[in-house]
Amino acid sequence: MKLLLRLVAILLALVVVLALGGLGYLFLALPRVGAAQDVRVEVTPERVARGKYLANHVAFCTVCHSQRDWTKFSAPIPPGNEGNGGMVWGRTEGLPGEFKPGNLTPAGLKDWTDGEIIRAMTEGVSRDGTPLFPLMPYIEYGSMSSEDVLAIVAYLRSLPAVSSPDEEPFTRELDFPVNLIVRTLPKPATPTRVDPSDKVRYGHYLVKIGSCEACHSQREGGTIVAASRLAGGAELLVPNGATVRSSNITPDPATGIGAWSEEQFIARFKLYENASAEALALPDPRQNTHMPWMNAAGMTREDLAAIYAYLRTVPPVVQKVQTFEGATATGVTR
Numbered sequence: 001m002k003l004l005l006r007l008v009a010i011l012l013a014l015v016v017v018l019a020l021g022g023l024g025y026l027f028l029a030l031p032r033v034g035a036a037q038d039v040r041v042e043v044t045p046e047r048v049a050r051g052k053y054l055a056n057h058v059a060f061c062t063v064c065h066s067q068r069d070w071t072k073f074s075a076p077i078p079p080g081n082e083g084n085g086g087m088v089w090g091r092t093e094g095l096p097g098e099f100k101p102g103n104l105t106p107a108g109l110k111d112w113t114d115g116e117i118i119r120a121m122t123e124g125v126s127r128d129g130t131p132l133f134p135l136m137p138y139i140e141y142g143s144m145s146s147e148d149v150l151a152i153v154a155y156l157r158s159l160p161a162v163s164s165p166d167e168e169p170f171t172r173e174l175d176f177p178v179n180l181i182v183r184t185l186p187k188p189a190t191p192t193r194v195d196p197s198d199k200v201r202y203g204h205y206l207v208k209i210g211s212c213e214a215c216h217s218q219r220e221g222g223t224i225v226a227a228s229r230l231a232g233g234a235e236l237l238v239p240n241g242a243t244v245r246s247s248n249i250t251p252d253p254a255t256g257i258g259a260w261s262e263e264q265f266i267a268r269f270k271l272y273e274n275a276s277a278e279a280l281a282l283p284d285p286r287q288n289t290h291m292p293w294m295n296a297a298g299m300t301r302e303d304l305a306a307i308y309a310y311l312r313t314v315p316p317v318v319q320k321v322q323t324f325e326g327a328t329a330t331g332v333t334r
């Protein structure tokens with residue numbers, strides 16, 4: 001009996017030591033990311049132009065980090081609000097906490113060094129060392145080419161300092177156990193070398209930094225279900241309370257976009273370039289969408305063609321998705 005008690009005591013002690021060791025590891029050794037680089041990004045007109053293109057039309061920074069008008073289709077950003085801080089995402093959207101994409105204009109980032117911005121963007125660690133929740137797509141941006149990263153920083157530095165109109169006090173919250181798990185996610189960036197003449201690979205790169213997969217795949221416990229990759233069906237809550245489901249963009253001809261020509265694919269995006277007020281009207285608020293059409297429409301035809309080429313190479317998945325609730329689609333071909 002005595003021996004048994006002693007064994008139990010030893011086992012308990014072991015469990016406590018392991019648990020403390022685990023916690024110590026989580027808090028002291030993680031996130032596994034070094035100090036911010038000591039860099040100063042040279043702001044050239046070329047970089048600002050490239051950064052503006054990427055941040056607005058490809059990597060969609062401003063889609064999350066700006067005030068948007070959800071009374072219009074695909075919630076355009078009223079001009080002048082680019083990067084001034086986005087809406088709060090939280091438990092209502094099924095997330096384990098409350099998060100706010102901050103102000104990326106100099107009004108928000110004036111005290112940040114270029115290196116700190118780069119580290120937050122590509123490795124997922126905030127200025128004070130806090131690991132970011134991966135709704136911020138730093139895992140994807142970790143493979144952004146070094147020059148594209150510098151271009152985005154140059155663009156953010158060139159923005160006018162604009163504060164967001166709804167400066168309500170906001171406290172970030174992260175629920176257990178995600179507050180521990182999130183510490184394991186940040187990792188050193190692994191920049192890609194890009195070559196736009198390699199169409200399929202460049203298309204893959206754009207799909208990655210465009211977070212297409214994040215919305216166009218279903219998840220289980222936060223992780224993308226491999227078999228549903230790009231096959232849509234993810235339910236996304238629109239701010240007015242409606243639900244939109246992402247489309248199947250795999251090359252299945254019947255339920256995906258396999259029957260679309262390259263020209264049709266490009267035209268689908270260009271439909272929203274300089275969209276008229278009529279095209280943006282929202283007769284049925286249930287038919288609003290998280291697909292960032294207004295921003296994605298600004299992608300170049302070449303980049304859209306590269307995305308199309310890549311999407312032709314992914315495994316086709318048979319999955320029919322009804323994107324909008326109820327009612328037949330109205331307005332522009334949607």
Ligand code: HEC
Nearest residue numbers: 059060061064099100101102103120121132133135136137
């Ligand atoms: C899908 C939405 C989304 C996109 C796209 C996005 N972000 Fe974020 N970002 C967030 C959220 C949410 C946070 C806060 C996360 C947290 O508190 O853990 C954040 C945090 C940040 C931070 C840390 C400072 C802060 O505001 O909290 C920086 C810097 C940042 N993002 C830059 C960028 C840049 C640059 C891009 C484009 C290359 C980008 N983000 C794209 C959602 C997004």
Ligand code: HEC
Nearest residue numbers: 207210211212215244245246247249289290291292307323
């Ligand atoms: C924030 C979430 C989100 C992101 C990011 C996103 N999509 Fe979408 N997408 C949607 C939703 C939701 C729909 C369905 C509703 C609609 O048509 O607006 C959709 C629809 C589409 C359609 C129309 C398909 C059809 O059958 O009509 C295409 C094509 C598309 N997305 C391609 C892309 C590509 C390529 C990317 C990456 C560059 C991307 N999407 C990124 C949410 C997203």
